[in-house]
Amino acid sequence: MDFVTRGFQGRPRGRDDRLPPGQYLTGDFPVLSAGPTSNVDHDEFELWVATEDGTRHTWSWAELMALPAETVTVDIHCVTSWSKLDTEWRGVSLDTLLADVETAADFAMVHSYGGYTTNLPLEDLLDGQAWVAYGYDGDDLRPEHGGPARLLVPHLYFWKSAKWVRGIELMLEDSPGFWEQLGYHDYGDPWREQRYQGD
Amino acid sequence: MTIPDGPGPTAAYDGNLMAGPLSELFALDVTVAVVRCRGCGADAEVATLRVYGPEPGLVGRCPGCDDVLVRVVRTPDAVWLDLGGVTSLQVPAPKR
Ligand SMILES: [Zn+2]
Numbered sequence: 330m331d332f333v334t335r336g337f338q339g340r341p342r343g344r345d346d347r348l349p350p351g352q353y354l355t356g357d358f359p360v361l362s363a364g365p366t367s368n369v370d371h372d373e374f375e376l377w378v379a380t381e382d383g384t385r386h387t388w389s390w391a392e393l394m395a396l397p398a399e400t401v402t403v404d405i406h407c408v409t410s411w412s413k414l415d416t417e418w419r420g421v422s423l424d425t426l427l428a429d430v431e432t433a434a435d436f437a438m439v440h441s442y443g444g445y446t447t448n449l450p451l452e453d454l455l456d457g458q459a460w461v462a463y464g465y466d467g468d469d470l471r472p473e474h475g476g477p478a479r480l481l482v483p484h485l486y487f488w489k490s491a492k493w494v495r496g497i498e499l500m501l502e503d504s505p506g507f508w509e510q511l512g513y514h515d516y517g518d519p520w521r522e523q524r525y526q527g528d
Numbered sequence: 529m530t531i532p533d534g535p536g537p538t539a540a541y542d543g544n545l546m547a548g549p550l551s552e553l554f555a556l557d558v559t560v561a562v563v564r565c566r567g568c569g570a571d572a573e574v575a576t577l578r579v580y581g582p583e584p585g586l587v588g589r590c591p592g593c594d595d596v597l598v599r600v601v602r603t604p605d606a607v608w609l610d611l612g613g614v615t616s617l618q619v620p621a622p623k624r
Contacts, residue, residue, distance in 0.1 A: 409583040512601040512608035
């Protein structure tokens with residue numbers, strides 16, 4: 330039994346507290362794909378951010394690598410019910426990428442190599458909640474897990490953490506992405522079990 | 529630039545995996561239906577699609593160009609179907 334007293338800031342929560350409703354723990358890292366694994370060379374890689382007025386900001390792989398990076402340890406939750414605790418990623422905070430981007434947008438559509446898309450409120454990408462991740466567990470992020478770079482938004486179901494990220498389109502109005510068009514929840518908060526539309 | 533692994537070698541399934549959820553929608557075996565790809569114009573029997581999934585949903589891709597042709601999601605209380613990648617769905621029917 331766990332007699333650890335909680336109630337002051339900073340104490341890590343126990344494993345049970347870290348598992349959202351309807352989820353089970355896995356030590357594996359299952360691969361879910363809606364298409365073939367994209368193999369994107371660093372030479373060809375370009376990350377873009379487009380604002381609602383059409384302004385485009387781009388980063389080559391070298392430019393992305395030159396940005397300040399963070400190593401973060403987070404729990405991830407897949408809508409197919411697995412959760413994985415204490416995953417370690419390295420990447421660039423969206424706060425850094427979007428620092429010089431002027432926008433009035435409230436929403437973002439994230440685009441992947443291979444055509445996948447997912448939509449999020451812009452505020453969920455800011456304030457230390459999202460990264461463009463290119464490292465996993467001390468290594469380069471492998472293609473089957475979304476390398477060379479993927480979005481990482483651990484507080485939402487993992488389909489929002491688009492693999493093979495290539496661009497972020499900032500939008501004034503919300504618009505559904507690949508799975509959000511087809512029955513999945515628009516927001517996808519694992520703690521409110523927002524798996525499907527109407528949840 | 530994206531280099532697909534050739535059309536479909538990483539697809540774990542073919543279109544027969546779609547028979548189950550699609551049978552809840554259609555009163556016929558839709559795996560023998562022929563879909564025409566909006567991207568490349570090729571015809572393909574649903575059973576021959578390169579299918580990814582089954583979770584979070586089934587994604588059937590064109591055996592010719594790998595575009596998404598058919599998507600099916602089974603939520604707890606509904607079946608969602610997207611045929612946006614096809615221009616037509618042709619189903620064998622009794623002669624009249
Ligand atoms: Zn095609």
